[in-house]
Amino acid sequence: MIFLKRQLPLVITFIMGVTFTLQYYIPHPVSEEAITNVAKWMQIISGFALFLGLASLFHVHAVKIKRQVPGWGYSLVLYAGMLGMIAVGFWSHGETRVDGAQTSFGWLYDYTMVPLQGTMFSILAFFIASAAYRAFRARSREASVLLASAVIVMMGRVPLGQFLVPWSWDVTQWLLNVLNSAVRRAILIGVSMGAVALSLKIILGIERSYLGGGRDQ
């Protein structure tokens, strides 16, 4: 049991990790075919794993409805929405359009999913405004520097700002290309080193907590 839960996953991780690290350096078609096959397998596994997700979703909301916890009505809406969409999808044979005409599945997608997604995305504009208000309050020296540079960048990025403050464009470019780029690159170098180190730790079996439990069993 320990072998199946511990050693075998570590052996598979090591073999696959080393193989696909080497794959990066091999341009041969055999190597390309291997990576394509693995990508296909990952898609297949993801497809089957969706059943796990659906089972979890149904279970969590079934419990809520059964126990009538506060807000259980939302769980009913979820059941109705999901089962309704699946039924309409089967009815329309999974097609959103047939001979140029919109099917009921297409209609549901275009007039419920798309507007709902658009609504969530558009809320972002208001959230950015409130977050910016909080960030730009000049409470400290650092926040004051942030506020000043943000005002300059905002002026330099819109035609009216450039008209009113002609030098704002050049200063904006300098802020973005020199200061901003330097900091971003420093972060990216750190991120890359961290990602490589974590990958090596996983491939070599040093970091194994993602398997669950402690590290040195």
Place this chain on the structure above:
Amino acid sequence: MNVVAFLCLLFFSGVAFAAPPSLAPPEGFRVLDTPNDTGKSLSLVWKASPSDSKNRSIQVWAAESPHAAFKKVAEFPSNTRYVKAGDFPWWAQPAGKGEHYVKLSSSQAFPIEDGKSYAVKLLVRDGEQEAWSEIAEGRPAPNFFNTAQVNNLVFVLAFTGVLLASIAAARRNPHIYLRRIAGLDAVEEAIGRSTEMGRPILYLTGAGDMSEVPTIAATVILGEVAKKVAHYDTSLKVPHRDPIVMAVCQEIVKEAYVEAGRPDAYKEDSNFFITSDQFSYTAAVDGIMLREKPAANFFMGSYFAESLLLTETGASTGAIQIAGTDSDHQLPFFVTTCDYTLIGEELYAASAYLSREPVLVGTLRGQDFGKAFIMSVLVLGTALATIGVVAGTENFDYVLDFFKDFK
């Protein structure tokens, strides 16, 4: 009079009968198997000419054999397609600097298969004049090793060696200094606060799947958080966007409860799937935040446009928020709306920092050696490139090429 007429006749006849200088075909034309490829392309190389100009064009004609019908596959001005510094590393150059180089890739119009021989010739055109090169033949073949990336492989092996040496050193001397990371020190405080308030802890693992490093880092931190949650007997909620990540996290949380000596307190429903759709997931998590008002929110892993929608909602509920991401484009939103943010590499250092295991802490020292090396290369490379430009020499390219990324 006769003399004048004779001279006129001589002069004008000279003008009328002098042929324009004949167009020379490209010199040194050869067809090579493209190095470091899949065997689906050919490399064409020929010498640069002083008469190359934008008005003079080069046409590439190819066929499956010298006797088959040739097909035009490319055309470009003759003063283009030179080999420039930085195109190839010095140890894997198919053509010399200043020579013309064209990679003829397989296409629908002219498919190229490995192991088959092809004939290629060039046509130089300048106005009405034309000149054909000799026919050159080449056979593409796939390669088992990309020699242009040998420097990359050397660095990977060297970095692996440094990491292993750092781990060995950490085993011998486990007292390694770690700088304070406020966001990780606050984990205990956040869990304690949730316990006092009797509210749950919300933990998100980001938008990525299990093949992404930030997601793995997020699941590793979840294990450490879950141990403390089990110890404090607080409620943990982990909504997921990916079913595989959910399955992995279920196992991690379960084992964490066992390790904390509280297997009875583990709830199977603490990890649950919502949807893989970005904004549907965001709406559902925002709903959880507003209805259940968790006292602590953790945002670990990679994020996209949903980051601000999640964290701003969390901030409005008064929860203590700790974020950790390598998505540099989302960092400003996290810094603005969260109490603590683990920036980039701090996310990957979190498991070592929280567990304090010498083996994991040792890898952080290895990373620091790697960063010191990169910083030295940046300084040295900038100095050499500047001196090279000022002195007008390309000799430093032999050193600089070693630190470039070639495909």
